[in-house]
Amino acid sequence: MTRRTALGDFRAYCWFHVRLGAVACIGGFLFGYDSGLMGAIITFASFQDDFRYGKGDATRTNSLVVGIQQAGAFVGCWAISPVAARWGRRSAIEICSTVFTLGAILQTINTHSLPAFYVGRVISGLGLGGSSVIISMFSSENAPKEIRGRLGSFYQLMYTFGIFTAYWVDYAVANRMGSVTRQWQVPIGLQIIPAVLLGVGMLTVTESVRWLAQKGRHEEAWESLKWIRADDSAETRAELEEIQASIAEEQAARSGFQYSELLERHNFKLLAIGVTVFLCQQSVGATALAYYGPQFFKLLVGAGPSNLLLTAIFGAVKIVACGTFVLFFAERIGRKSALIGGASFMAVCMIIITIVTKVRPPPGGGVITSSGIATVALIYLNIMAYNFSWGPLPWPIVSEIFPARIKEIGVATGVGSQWLWNFMYSFSVSYMMAAMNEYIFLFFGVADILIVLFTIFVLKETRGLSLEEVQTVYSSDKTRTKPFLAGSEVEGRSSIDKRGEPV
Template sequence: MALKRVEDRPTPKEVYNWRPYVLALIAGWSGMLFGYDSAFIGGTIELSAFQAQFGLDKLSEGELAFTSSNIVSTYQAGCFFGCILAFFVVEKLGRRVTLQCASALFCLGAGLMLGAKHSLGLVYGGRLIGGLGVGGVSLSTPLYIAEIAPPSIRGQLVGFYEIFLQAGGVVGFWINFGISEHIPYGSKQWHIPVAIQLIPGGLLLAASVFLRETPRWLYRQKRLNEAIVNLSWMRNLPADHPYVQDEIQGIRAQFERETQGGNNEGLTAKLKELGKPGIRNRLGIGMCIMMCQNLTGLFQYYSPTIFSSIGITGTSNSLFATGIYGVVKMVATLIALVWLVDRIGRRKPLIVGALVGALSMYYIAGFIAVAKPSGTGSPTPAGKFAAACIYIFAIAFCMSWNGISWIICSEIFPLSVRALGQTITSATQWLWQFVVARSTPYMIKNIGYGTYLFFGTCMILMIPWAYFILPETKGVSLEDMDRIFGYCPHGHNMAIEDGVIKNEIEEREVADVHRP
């Protein structure tokens, strides 16, 4: 039986045209900035040429670890504050302009790093400013794509961001690997990976001029004619077509509901709005899913260390295994977000992914506890299966929590607080990424196999959370999310009944319809 696409209402075939795909590809390309920047820096810091130029080779082991950690943490701090600052830009100037500003900041950060000679000052400055750019796109990209996408392919289009993120990670790793193997000792060893940052950043900045602002943001700015023109162009339908008029009417109805109680503009008013029943539960879900995403993802930060911990030692062996790990993640992400997420939904992959990931973690913990691998001699069958479990985990993680978390957070909030809700959930992601990245090496060193037991148990706890707390949002229009989460703004008389969306979705499932 063919997997089914779920439509929120009868949809003309013209809606599935090339335009939303191209817009999503351009905006989603920003994931390359995130993925590449996160991947290349660790290997670059380890290069002997980099350490010699900045005097890191004269530091003690503890001092070197502290300095390396600071270089990474400066970037994460920039990302955290970048997504917060981007909120004000994305609200006032729009989603498109925010993407442009963020890509310019990213390029500026790369340029500052290239200008560093013997002091780490410009390296820290470049990492901070580059992080501001990456934080900005982590807010604006999912927001932009969710607002321009037809409901039935929204998960796929928002997923482009995560796909490019994984691709950037693969590129960053293999560039480091190639440099370490083929580029002779010298400043070129670290200049090349730093300079390559300018390619994805520059391409995004150039291509962003072709983006069109989202109709929903334009409507909130009371630019109705522009909103209709852009929506008509994106849907490839005349402005007076019933489908376009119905979507505009949905946007108008939500806007009117949200503004019935008076002015809800301004940060204070929006924060109050987030605390209302029907919205605060969405905020809790968004923050929780971003926390869960990072409590499953220790392998993405320290995979070489983890491969070594199960007996795969030697620089080339552990690095090559890590490179293949990145490729597996990218392929799994591609399959899940392009083909599956809009057909089987969001909740089922999260539940299955958590179960498979937890079992993988538990096996690795048991193997380390019993075998106590030292890395000497040939790997045992049990050790080979432990290595396989890392790849099994990667597939489960990337087909569930890794990309779906961004999709859910981009689609659940109402228009009036969508940017603020996305800001808070994105900041939560960066905060927990920092916590996990800083704590994992100490956990591996001090409690060994207990690290895997801890993260495996976290994943087990995510199963009942996803089953009982998280509603399915597959195929639901952004304006219909209020009916799922029970939100009646300002006492508006909206009928909300348990299961109404579920029943409507089941009635609207369209079998044997495939994407172009």
Template structure:
């Protein structure tokens, strides 16, 4: 591949990962701005409502993402990946603008969160499709983990922004508007950056626009019509023809066939378990370093090994936190940082690391591998919508659980994670290096 081709490949992957960064930053800023005195005054709520406002602000974003799953698939099938991502950027930015305006209305803020969630949901569905269809085959294997890495970087950035404005900007409307308004930066980068890209080669070929498809492939491979590009294009056409042949006569009844029903059960269970496995995306500076490790770990030890090890370790860390919190209840912040608090924080760091090398990327990789081409799009749609739905549920429940159950919340998550070890051991087959026929055996 030429130098220009390598540059365009890196540009494409980086731009796609902005979508993951975008969702992470948008989710991460909420916890910080809710503590700002200026935000509480502008939106007229007190300390008693903090948990409710926090859970609503986070979960409504995910509710919007959940509902977007129902229309983004037919939209992107008809209008293409590129314009779907651009539309997602526009919708997200519209919601971010309303969030940034001081409306003095929590209802308006909530509606804006839902709108932004629709944009985020669209982006998180289409971006993996676009990147998988356009990125060179030698870097496709790391894309899933790259999305997780940029996710943790987004949350880490949001925490540092919240911390910075809390220290250097006085309590005022501007204090919360700065971190909220900065959402527009990655949102705009995503939309404007896509204007410089070509439409997906595979989508164009599926629509019978083969000349445009070839030009798209030539562009992303560096602008040279080489024999290698011609060979790759021939393989794409052959793959599409085979896929279309496989999908002839496809009906929803096929999803109810025993083997496919079992695959769907596994994906739904994995996505629910993914939400159950970690309390929050806390302490992301460590998580981002762990995510960089996950670029290779999932491929090296396999999907099943990553899930088993991650669930066991996270359960162990949660048990230690539960014991520490039960025997040494947290004291007032005025009394300083105790050794018990330091130990608990260390466990949360380790839990976040474990999540980001296991349950963060592995379910997404697994979901893309267990479905045959005939029903893959439907299976991924079900898995993605399940993830958003249960993210919404647990975003509503977790703040209230911590507030009302105290240390028992950590014990609850310990039990969840150790139960996942049993589930993975008996139900999840390794997919690394295996064909679909071998997985069905």
């Protein structure tokens, strides 16, 4: 049978990848929805009344409500790895779905107990952190190379769409339901739907071909690959053999590995880069804005009902910017160029916002002045720059810089640190705003400047390079890059890899 020549086979092939893409999209949406959810809920009088805390406890409570889930996610992203290695990717994702759902149910129940709510947040965080790691792994291991990058990009896009949805749900319940319990229960309870769909969706797809091959279950791997590709031709058999050969090479590369090797100069440098890249991602201020949108807009335009609307529009700007980057620019601009340009632009925005809000503070009373409009516009421009640079790009950078011998632990360390820095900022920003007021924007502006310097002197341009070429670039101190060239060439190498495909 020629590959996907029959109409029925082609439909089967397409239908599988619709389902595979849906699983990735649901996971990204769930991640984003929860990220954008709590910033507005903690401002609802109904939430404060039901959990019986006053203004004096607001800063500490807000930090715990928002940040404690990221602590659970940090643990979850590490705890799920042995589960996925032993029982498979499907089972791991189903477990994550179940754990998250249990935590969401506990949060939705009006227990009048903040400790019980915190427990629910931690439980959901365990499922959320685990799923963020395994879904990406499952998608990349099953997707054909022709659409692997697109599936990864759509995870980020659906993450942004999840934030957008959470903002508008919060805005709707704030204006439609009044100060009653269901005002905060509805947006929290709605996250149960994508969590359940994620678990159910895993029942419609096969196990990872790569995991089955790693376990020596070659017949099952063959059956899974045939079903995924809707094809049993020699070409598909050759693909399985290529997977098996790749696994053998990786096992040989990791043979005799000792953790002490991570302390060797080059390996330690790569680990430090992976951790620092995600520290930079969280330090530009976008995470703080996502979690505490209404509170930040209060600093810009004063207290008033417009804060939730401005936050909802902020979510719309994010999704338009992220979608534009993913669809049109992801493979057309140099990574280092984008990171330098994005951080530089964000630094300018944050510093100007600090000056304007200090010179022309908001009058309050719901009145938005011209200076308030200008600072809001700068926030929107800032998040657009983020979604063209430090939002999507750290993920492919960290996934490609490690050699095969330390790749798994290197990527896990980088991704794990993302949750650690995420927790650090989501927990501390509430205190920072209380202490610094408008100077918090200056803090992020200065951080952006330091990030520009880190990018110039430490990171290399890797767009268009094969993984082997990336290793060469990072292992040679003599390599010089051209960071501001969109179609970069490193040491005379083409921007197309050895297979003739962009990386």
